[in-house]
Amino acid sequence: GENVEQHPSTLSVQEGDSAVIKCTYSDSASNYFPWYKQELGKRPQLIIDIRSNVGEKKDQRIAVTLNKTAKHFSLHITETQPEDSAVYFCAAGAGNQFYFGTGTSLTVIP
Amino acid sequence: DTGVSQDPRHKITKRGQNVTFRCDPISEHNRLYWYRQTLGQGPEFLTYFQNEAQLEKSRLLSDRFSAERPKGSFSTLEIQRTEQGDSAMYLCASSLLVGGWGYTFGSGTRLTVV
Numbered sequence: 403g404e405n406v407e408q409h410p411s412t413l414s415v416q417e418g419d420s421a422v423i424k425c426t427y428s429d430s431a432s433n434y435f436p437w438y439k440q441e442l443g444k445r446p447q448l449i450i451d452i453r454s455n456v457g458e459k460k461d462q463r464i465a466v467t468l469n470k471t472a473k474h475f476s477l478h479i480t481e482t483q484p485e486d487s488a489v490y491f492c493a494a495g496a497g498n499q500f501y502f503g504t505g506t507s508l509t510v511i512p
Numbered sequence: 513d514t515g516v517s518q519d520p521r522h523k524i525t526k527r528g529q530n531v532t533f534r535c536d537p538i539s540e541h542n543r544l545y546w547y548r549q550t551l552g553q554g555p556e557f558l559t560y561f562q563n564e565a566q567l568e569k570s571r572l573l574s575d576r577f578s579a580e581r582p583k584g585s586f587s588t589l590e591i592q593r594t595e596q597g598d599s600a601m602y603l604c605a606s607s608l609l610v611g612g613w614g615y616t617f618g619s620g621t622r623l624t625v626v
Contacts, residue, residue: 505553
C-alpha cells in the first residue's frame, strides 16, 4: 500500500514569514494529493488539493507543488498569520481512499 | 457547517461493551468513508461505501468492527467487545462519486474505553 511521510512534525514561524511542509509518497498510482488543516478538537478541513496532471496550484496565500518523478509534494503558506496555527496533514491516494501523513503542528508566533 | 454529521460526539464505555456510532453524510454524496485517528497521528482508513455497497475494508477493521449503510444514506459503525486500544477519534467523511475527490469530514466521535 501507499506510505506517506511528512516533515517536519513541528514548525514555528514568525508572523508574516513563510511556512513549508513537505511530504513524500511511495505508490506511483496515487494521483490525488489533498492537504487538510485540523485545529484542536475540530474536524480536518480540506484547504487545497492537486491532481497528478498539474505541477503547481495556488489559492491566495496557499500553494501546493507536486513532483511526480520524485514522488514528493509540498505545501507553502506565505504571509503567515496566527490563525494559520494548526496541524496540517498531507494525503495521497487514487480516489477510493487516502493515506495520510503524520501531521505537522504549525505555530505562528505573533 | 460542512454538512457531515456524526453522533455521538463523545462516548465513554467500559471495556467489553459494544458501541455504535452514526454518520449522516452530505445528502448528494455517494461515497462514505470511515477513518480512525489517534492522538498525534493522521487519519487511518477503515472502510468505505459507494451508495449501500461496502467496497473496501482495511486490515485495521478487525472482526469486532462492522459498518453498514443500509439505504445508501446514513451509516453506522459498530465495535463489539471494545478494548482500550479502540480509544480514538472515529471520523466519517463523504464525497461525490464523480468529480468530488476531496473529502468532507464530520466532527468525529471520540471514543474512550475505560
